[in-house]
Amino acid sequence: MQKETCVHEKEPCVYEDVELQREARVRKKACIKKEAYLEKEPGIPDVGYVQKKAPGQKEVDILKKAPGQKEVDILKKAPGQNEAYIKQRTWQEKIPVFRQPIIYLQKYGKFLGxxxxxxxxxxxxxxxxxxxxxxxxxxxxxxxxxxxxxxxxxxxxxxxxxxxxxxxxxxxxxxxxxxxxxxxxxxxxxxxxxxxxxxxxxxxxxxxxxxxxxxxxxxxxxxxxxxxxxxxxxxxxxxxxxxxxxxxxxxxxxxxxxxxxxxxxxxxxxxxxxxxxxxxxxxxxxxxxxxxxxxxxxxxxxxxxxxxxxxxxxxxxxxxxxxxxxxxxxxxxxxxxxxxxxxxxxxxxxxxxxxxxxxxxxxxxxxxxxxxxxxxxxxxxx
Amino acid sequence: MSLKIKNLSKKYGAGLFSEGTEIFREVSFTLEAGKTFGLMGPSGVGKSTLGRITAGLEKPTDGDVFYKETSIFGLAGAERTAFRRKVQLMFQDPTDAFNPRKKIDRSIFEILKLIKIPEPERPDKTRTMLETIGLSEEVLSRFPAQLSGGQLQRLALGRILLLEPAFIVLDEPTSALDVSVQAQVLHLLKQVQEKWRIGYLLISHDEAIINFMSDSRGLLENGKLRVLD
Structure with missing residues (x-):
């Protein structure tokens, strides 16, 4: 367990096995990236591993994430609202001409440099x-x-x-x-x-x-x-x-x-x-x-x-x-x-x-x- | 009701000036309603091709597939459409199974529209389908990329079940999933089979899965199919 979490430490991990060492380096890089994204929010450990996990495990991780993170924003819907959703879309989404640009902008909002x-x-x-x-x-x-x-x-x-x-x-x-x-x-x-x-x-x-x-x-x-x-x-x-x-x-x-x-x-x-x-x-x-x-x-x-x-x-x-x-x-x-x-x-x-x-x-x-x-x-x- | 595969041969790249490469020859077996035929074999031996031919998506070089005693390659018009719906395919990669640009509900509603379910009944149908595959309605409002592999594979099965098929060709349905989710999907497949008496052609290179699911098994090797039991 100690070895698993050591990617958060500033010192590089030392493993005897070359393979393990390489792996640790990769994990550390991923972790540093992730921390930068999360603005070093302390309460959320190891989110950097989400992408590495097998596809089947992902939904659990997504649900576990703290509010204010992107996944929750994307859904923009409370669980109770789903029934209504099946029956109708919002008026913007009903108009085909609007639908694609809206979806596009929601996702690629920063698409223009x-x-x-x-x-x-x-x-x-x-x-x-x-x-x-x-x-x-x-x-x-x-x-x-x-x-x-x-x-x-x-x-x-x-x-x-x-x-x-x-x-x-x-x-x-x-x-x-x-x-x-x-x-x-x-x-x-x-x-x-x-x-x-x-x-x-x-x-x-x-x-x-x-x-x-x-x-x-x-x-x-x-x-x-x-x-x-x-x-x-x-x-x-x-x-x-x-x-x-x-x-x-x-x-x-x-x-x-x-x-x-x-x-x-x-x-x-x-x-x-x-x-x-x-x-x-x-x-x-x-x-x-x-x-x-x-x-x-x-x-x-x-x-x-x-x-x-x-x-x-x-x-x-x-x-x-x-x-x-x-x-x-x-x-x-x-x-x-x-x-x-x-x-x-x-x-x-x-x-x-x-x-x-x-x-x-x-x-x-x-x-x-x-x-x-x-x-x-x-x-x-x- | 059964799907009879008789003396199928397939060559790729055959033309005026080339012989082509033979993938397999004179393959025969029968799919029974409510039973599973497990098809094993090493990679590149033509298992998936055989599956696609069985579903009528590709034509064999020689041989025939009989559904209700008629050849499926001679079908045209309405009969062909009816056959297409009765024999469905499920693929290996669940992340690839749904159009990434469509939300799940749109993908599902399009199918309901295709099989001419009137609009007021569509939400109910969808709900029943989701209950069968054990997912909540929340998944409908998501894009495929927002769902896990296991969820997508269940949805892929649910989508197929909307068409009320008699046979499903399962092309490595669990090899992209991890072990615990594999078991869930396999159990779900078994439940569905018992409930609707659907015949499966299960293609896999994993012997354990084949043994767990199949009533009869075949090994495709060196271009020949050996029916094991």
Whole structure:
């Protein structure tokens, strides 16, 4: 018994047996970690061993724990309330759209680091810009003033070649740029998710066919193809969204397929199949919720890369001239003398906006990625 | 009522250009209602594959499984669904048995919905099931990760019992549990068998468990099944 508890002591335990010594070291490390977590609360001994015990013994330990610890908080329910629970959920949990985020936030409340939080604020700022440009913009984007004006109090970023206020253009351009990004990411995520799910779940010839198709799309040179398509088709934002969306789903499809193959072999999917649930039910409630953490970061990255593609295509003059995005603004600044006249207030802001917005989206995307060891189990055990 | 397994053979990786690897050949035995057939054998010999084929989740290369004198691989539509419910599987790893994203009540209610139990009756059904497996209603409000291995394995059994199966394939049901919980689960399995006359195909490499549970035993070795008694 003395030997068992000696992990609490400051001195290292000395065992003759090398194995025992190694074990004691490991136990001591675990104990020190645990003590730090419990803020050195004296009354609770050896909680560090809970995770090491066999699965069958866990519930006893959990119940024994002092109040104020995490397990009790997670349940948030008195034992007497259970009957009511069977009959009804809380109103938030009844609405499917709310349920998952609530559960997610309850568990992974600290899922965004400080850096990612900065990304979130930036993204929110750009989203506000995109949704309510008229609220921020001092003038309408079509209103005309003196051309080539330098920044002044009435025009913070000056005016362009035809006298439009550049600041207003910038705010209105956010909507186009972000719409292209998000819409084409939606299309590519939908296609990638569907193809990945189908080929991973059904395997066999479905898998071979769909993955063969994916490989073909994967080796297509994207930008040259988009340039050719953009040149042949009438340049418009909608065509751009469609083309970008239809050509950027392959990597997601492959990732989703790999994850689906893995989850398909888990006990819950096998028993669901054995019970006769439909493939649609299994895919939508068992597989998709378990791959969301893979799909969400990919979605954000697809948005970012679509925005960059849109900007480069617009800069090449393949965008829609009637809908001025940030890339289009850059293109005009280049072709209408902004660069030659060194009007930095014309070409710098849209470039900066693209960079910051793409960075913000990517940072938020990284925030969705599960951290190492961020599994369900550890969240509960803490 | 019985489940007859006749001359089953299974090959993996057979195709146009390859022979494939033979896992086992011409395996025959019969599962009787209310009886347990214990299937032993070393690792990797195809015990679990045999279990999955018996439950109709996988197709054999050769041979057939007969349920109520009809081949289960020829079934389609409603008959197939009915068979699926009558022969159920229980797996080794209890932590893997429930979707980690669903609370237990949701997992259970989905099954009740699947077998078309009207909504007002669902809480009662759930309560009866929990009484059978000896767990409190508190478990319903938890996520699988908040329950112990023993609790989850009981729930996995309870979930299967909701479907009122005639046969259950138990694929190493206790090897992930520690000894005291193993005994509890095995006793529970025995109780359930006596109450509903369910036939078990018990797959295990632990001879003690097989001897404790089985009415007849078989040893799968070198691709052949030897029925011991």
């Amino acid at each position: 400080t850096f990612n939080r900065a990304g979130l604020f930036l993204l929110l700022f750009f989203l506000c810009m995109a949704l309510l440009p008229s609220f921020f913009a001092p003038y309408s984007p079509a209103e005309r003033f003196t051309p080539y004006e330098a920044p002044s109090v009435s025009h913070f970023l000056g005016t362009n070649d035809i006298g439009n206020d550049i600041l207003s253009e910038l705010f209105y351009g956010a909507r186009i740029s972000m719409m292209v990004g998000f819409a084409s990411a939606c299309i590519s995520t939908l296609i990638g998710l569907t193809i990945g799910l189908l080929s991973g779940y059904f395997r066999g010839w479905v898998d071979e066919l769909l993955m063969g198709f994916t490989d073909v799309v994967l080796i297509l040179p994207k930008i040259p193809l988009i340039i050719i398509l953009g040149a042949f088709l009438h340049p418009s934002v909608w065509i751009l969204i469609l083309v970008l969306g239809l050509l950027s789903w392959e990597s997601l499809a492959r990732i989703v397929r790999a994850k689906t193959l893995q989850i398909r072999e888990s006990g819950y999917v096998k028993s669901a199949r054995g019970m006769g649930f439909s493939p649609f039910h299994i895919m939508s409630t068992d597989i998709i919720p378990n791959i969301v953490h893979v799909v969400l970061p990919k979605f954000m990255l697809a948005t970012a890369s679509a925005m960059i593609s849109e900007a480069s295509l617009s800069f090449l003059g393949l965008g829609d001239t009637s809908m001025k995005s940030w890339g289009m603004m850059l293109s005009f600044a280049f072709s209408r003398g902004g660069f030659i006249r060194e009007m930095w207030w014309w070409y710098m802001p849209p470039g900066l906006c693209i960079t910051l917005c793409v960075m913000a989206i990517a940072l938020v995307g990284f925030g969705f990625e599960p951290k190492a060891g961020d599994t369900e189990k550890q969240v509960v055990d803490i």
